[in-house]
Amino acid sequence: MTTLSFELPDGSTRTVQVKHLLNAGYAGREQEEVQAHIAELAELGVPGPATTPALYPVSPYLAQQVSEVRVQHARTSGEAEWALVITDDGVLLTVACDHTDRELEVHGVAWSKNASPDVLGRKAWRLDDVRDHLDQITLKGWVGQGDTADTLIQDSSLEALLTPDYWLEVLTERGLNEPGTVLISGTVAMTSGVNQFARSWKVEMTDPVTGSTVDARYVVEQMAEPIG
Template identity: 90%
Template sequence: MTVLSFELPDGSTKNVQVNHLLNAGYAGREQDEVQAHIAELAELGVPGPATTPALYPVSPYLAQQVREVRVQHARTSGEAEWALVITDEGVLLTVACDHTDRELEVHGVAWSKNASPDVLGRKAWWLQNVRDHLDQITLKGWVGDGETPGTLIQDSSLEALLTPDYWLEVLSERGLNAPGTVLISGTVAMNGGVNQFARSWKVEMADPVTGLSVEASYVVEQMPEPIG
């Protein structure tokens, strides 16, 4: 099983073995906007969910803290998200980038989520320490054609998404609110006119109250063509 290691604001480190990994989808608080987004995706051939919000189980080993993501073709991209990580001492909150295979997505969203890793930040906060001002925390994503992602592609806040507490209740109903469960939040809108099929990605979650931020960044490497 994958073991993630998080640096906490007090300088200590918390290690967590991942037993369950889930990706939320269509998880905006304004479900009218979500339905409009589903209609847009349908025009691109992406099948809509049976219900919203959606929740996709993902192979636990895909929760990673890597600097490089290897893919099979050019049409893959990330998504700026937050992640909750349940530990034996409480719930951690960090940033994540759900790297998704867009070609596979048209055949099944759940399949596309299992094609690439969820890249998590190396720092985290205790959820209980930021719960009273979650909506003020910003969530941003950048992309780049080279090694450094410098073009803003996502710019929002946690106010746009269903809350960690909402998902903790869902996990409790499914018997998954237990140490070792990681849940990725679903994403926010991308800025128009920016190429998401980028060489490099960076996501950041920043807390204006504490002045702290957590980030994750990586480059995308396309693997050689297969033989056969």
């Protein structure tokens, strides 16, 4: 079972063993932004969902805090998102990058979500501490062709996405609002013309009220060609 560890603003640490990992999809509050993301995926051959928002169960071991993601080919990419982490000591909010196999996605979104990890930040905030100003928190993603992600590809705020409390209600309805559950939020639209098939990724959330930032960053390494 994967164990994640998070540093909180007061310097304390919380750990959680991941029992359930879920990826939300098409989860924007504004239909216009949802349709923009669906259009982005359609350009890659991914059919639109039957309903929105969507929710995909993912293998729990794919919740990772890593600096390198290994992939099988060049058409994979990340997505800037937030993540809810339910612990024995309350709910945490951190940043995440849902790395997705775009070749596999055209055959099934749920399959593609299980092909690469969800990379989570190593720092987190208590949800109770930021709930009253969630919409002000910014969410950004950068990509790069080298080891440094230096080109902005996603630039939005948590106001664009369904709230953590919305998803906590869904988890309660499904009997999953319990320690060990991690939920990834779904993403925001990417900037047109920026190549998402990058070597490096960085995602970041910034709280303008406290000035605090949480981020996750990694490089993508392509594995050797298979034999046979």
